[in-house]
Amino acid sequence: MRLWVSLTLLAAFLPVGLSFALNTAKAPDDAATVRASYRRPAAVPFPKSNPHSEAKSVLGAMLFFDPLLSRSKTLSCSSCHNPSLSWADGLPRAIGEDPNGLPIRAPTLIDVAFFEPLGWDGKFSDLESVAFGPILSPANMNMTEPELIARLAAIPGYVDAFSKAFGDGAITRPRIEASLATFERSIVAAESPFDRWINGDESAISASAQHGFQLFNGKARCAACHSGPSFSDGSFQDIGTARGNDVGRGRFFPKSTKLRYAFKTPTLRDVARRAPYMHDGSVATLEEVIELYNKGGIDRPSRSPDIKPLALTAAEKHDLIAFLQTLTATPPPFAVPALPR
Structure with missing residues (x-):
C-alpha cells in the first residue's frame, strides 16, 4: 500500500515543475x-512502510551525494545519477571502481517512484532494496555493510541526521535504505x-x-x-x-x-x-x-x-x-x- 504526499512537502529537493501521475486508460478515438x-x-506515492518525512529526505540526499559510500571514497550514487545529466551519467555503460565498467547503462532516476520492480531486469522489488546492490557490488562502489556503517557512525553530523530522521542516532542498513529511497522518490521531471x-x-x-x-x-x-x-x-x-x-x-x-x-x-x-x-x-x-x-x-x-x-x-x-x-x-x-x- 502506498501513501501519497504532496510535492510541495518536498520543495527542498524538487526541481521546478513537477511531474507525476498514474497511467490512465486511453481512448484512441478521443484526442x-x-x-x-x-x-x-501533484503528489508522489510513498509506501506505508516508509512514509515521507523531510528529515529522511534530507538525510537521504546527503547519503546520495557522499563518496564515503564507496570503498575508495571517490564515487557516490550521484556519480552514475547526476542531476545535471538528467539523473543519469551519459555513458553507454556505467563505470564503478572496476575500470572495466558494468554491463549495463545507469538508468535515469526521473520518476523512479512509479516503476517497481526496478532495474533493467527488474531484480529489485522496491526502491528500498536498490541501494545496497551498487554499494556492495565489487565492480561498482565496492563497499561492505560494516565498513559503511562504521564510517557514518564516526561522523557526529550523520549521527545527528539519523537521530532527526528516526528518533535516535543508530545507523543501520534499513535506515540507510529508507533514507535514500525517500530522497530518490522526490526526483521528478521538470515541466x-x-x-x-x-x-x-x-x-x-x-x-x-x-x-x-x-x-x-x-x-x-x-x-x-x-x-x-x-x-x-x-x-x-x-x-x-x-x-x-x-x-x-x-x-x-x-x-x-x-x-x-x-x-x-x-x-x-x-x-x-x-x-x-x-x-x-x-x-x-x-x-x-x-x-x-x-x-x-x-x-x-x-x-x-x-x-x-x-x-x-x-x-x-x-x-x-x-x-x-x-x-x-x-x-x-x-x-x-x-x-x-
Missing part, C-alpha cells in the same frame, strides 16, 4: 482523452513544453511535434509501452535487440519465452538529453532509435507483439523526433547538500 492521460498529479501543451498552451509545441504525438499514440505504436505521464508502463519487453546471454528479465524466469531478452521500458522524460539509448547504450541517437523500431528488431518468439515493422515515412520519423524533443525540460537548478564531516 482530448489521450492528452489527459499524460497529465500529472517540459509537452506538459505546457497538454495543459492548454497550444503554442508550446510545433505542428510537427503535435503530429508526432498522434503518431506516437497511433501508427508508431510507441504508447503501447511508453504510456502515461512518465512515458512508461513499467513493463518488460523484448524489442528485438538483445542477443546471446544478455537475456534481461528472462534470467529470473528461464521457462518464460516472452521474458527472454525482455528489459524494462524506460521513461522518455528528458529523452533528448539522455543519449545513448537502450539498456546497454548500443544506440547512439534518437534517429537511430526510431529506425530500430521502424524495422521491427529481431523476429523471434520472445519479441513483443507490439514490435513490428512500421513503414514510417521520412516525414513521420521527423515528426516523431520533434515530439520526443518536447519531453525534455530546461534543467532546473539543484543545490548539492553540504556533507557532514
